[in-house]
Amino acid sequence: GAVVSQHPSRVICKSGTSVKIECRSLDFQATTMFWYRQFPKQSLMLMATSNEGSKATYEQGVEKDKFLINHASLTLSTLTVTSAHPEDSSFYICSASLGQGYGYTFGSGTRLTVV
């Protein structure tokens, strides 16, 4: 089945630094990947849709300069949290689909803690 690999699983960084999270589709090509943010005991909040070879589409209220998304190949999308602050601490999850009409597979998530 479709597998999405996400790294790192946990990261602790200092306030003001940047952190990059990788999302890879291991056995399929994903023209579109999605980045979510999840706070404790809450649902998944879509942050942006990552499109291979073009700019990401951000949801309302999500700062594109804060959360940089790069989808340079059909198997890799990255999310960079720039100038991280404690309020950026959260669980970030990526997902990808085999295509229209197919299901979505999620990565294992990244727990970001900004100190």
Add this chain to the structure above:
Amino acid sequence: GENVEQHPSTLSVQEGDSAVIKCTYSDSASNYFPWYKQELGKGPQLIIDIRSNVGEKKDQRIAVTLNKTAKHFSLHITETQPEDSAVYFCAASRYGNNRLAFGKGNQVVVIP
């Protein structure tokens, strides 16, 4: 856009009993309805899904039913086991639109 409501928020069941989680959706054009199981500290895992051209789908102890007229769909877990304890999310999307609209999640606790 699509709005997915999920009830109840928390459900406790005795091991061996059945658990049912219900979701409603607002967009009659939605035609794909997946259910995800999320364990603590992990990403959601697809456990079953259903498309609008069928009313029911079953996979071992898990089943999903869809009522398009009423715009609701339900997850049924039979013979629950402690390892079924997790948060379950329902979602909906429309073919041609990659966006998934999620419910708020349901914490299922199976009591041994």
